[in-house]
Amino acid sequence: MRIALVVSSLMVFGCAGTAPSEQSPAAPPVDLGQQWVKHAAEYRAITRQVYGRATAALPAFIEDPNWSALPQQEDAGDLPPAVILDVDETVVSNVDFQLSFEPPFANWKLEAWTSSTVATPIEGVREFVETARNLGVTVFFVTNRPCELKEGNPDPCPQRQTTIDDIAEVGIETDADHVFLSEERGWTREKVTRRLFVAERYRVLMLVGDDYGDFIPCMRSSPRAPCTEAATAEDRLAALDEYADYWGNGWYILPNPMHGSWTSFD
Numbered sequence: 001m002r003i004a005l006v007v008s009s010l011m012v013f014g015c016a017g018t019a020p021s022e023q024s025p026a027a028p029p030v031d032l033g034q035q036w037v038k039h040a041a042e043y044r045a046i047t048r049q050v051y052g053r054a055t056a057a058l059p060a061f062i063e064d065p066n067w068s069a070l071p072q073q074e075d076a077g078d079l080p081p082a083v084i085l086d087v088d089e090t091v092v093s094n095v096d097f098q099l100s101f102e103p104p105f106a107n108w109k110l111e112a113w114t115s116s117t118v119a120t121p122i123e124g125v126r127e128f129v130e131t132a133r134n135l136g137v138t139v140f141f142v143t144n145r146p147c148e149l150k151e152g153n154p155d156p157c158p159q160r161q162t163t164i165d166d167i168a169e170v171g172i173e174t175d176a177d178h179v180f181l182s183e184e185r186g187w188t189r190e191k192v193t194r195r196l197f198v199a200e201r202y203r204v205l206m207l208v209g210d211d212y213g214d215f216i217p218c219m220r221s222s223p224r225a226p227c228t229e230a231a232t233a234e235d236r237l238a239a240l241d242e243y244a245d246y247w248g249n250g251w252y253i254l255p256n257p258m259h260g261s262w263t264s265f266d
């Protein structure tokens with residue numbers, strides 16, 4: 001019955017249609033990931049859920065001197081507490097950039113867009129940071145926005161101030177001592193080096209991000225120093241079990257179906 005109905009409706013519309021040469025160009029395919037982040041209440045519910053759970057867990061992690069969210073960190077009980085957040089799709093939403101930029105992606109395009117627009121917060125982040133700071137926790141931001149020289153600008157990393165401004169635009173004040181980009185101080189896009197830099201002076205209570213790289217070292221298809229080997233899709237799945245104790249317990253991952261290191265794995 002259903003097939004018959006479809007056929008008859010095709011016949012009706014077929015008679016009234018225009019010749020292929022007169023049809024308007026096909027609409028570009030809709031990116032469901034972008035549409036979901038932009039429009040779905042479910043997406044916002046998840047980010048609120050993630051930050052809500054992280055906020056609720058802060059006191060217990062502060063109280064436990066043996067706790068660190070970094071598997072590599074030991075004997076940090078005497079250090080002051082800190083949390084490390086990624087920036088894009090963790091603190092600020094770039095969905096409107098994703099919906100509007102002319103491919104291919106380039107860092108300068110994102111930088112130009114973030115410089116000329118007011119940043120949109122990921123829901124829940126402002127309350128989380130406010131609570132953390134009220135509890136005496138220092139907040140660091142580790143982003144893979146890169147430092148790139150700009151013509152006529154003597155600043156070796158003008159993108160740092162852009163990033164600080166974006167974070168301020170969502171209601172979180174910070175400064176250059178707490179925002180670490182890639183390609184500065186010899187750092188690469190591999191974030192583990194920057195996490196360990198924080199861990200020299202702080203006990204890291206939590207990691208918050210939207211990409212495996214915000215939590216686990218050497219999970220990229222194209223390794224960056226200090227990693228030497230490319231990860232495989234199997235490695236990434238194995239890490240789910242390897243770090244099972246951390247997900248939702250010191251590690252708080254937000255959804256990002258639009259971009260990320262996952263896109264280079266089949």
Ligand SMILES: [Mg+2]
Pocket residue numbers: 086087088089090209210211
């Ligand atoms: Mg991110």
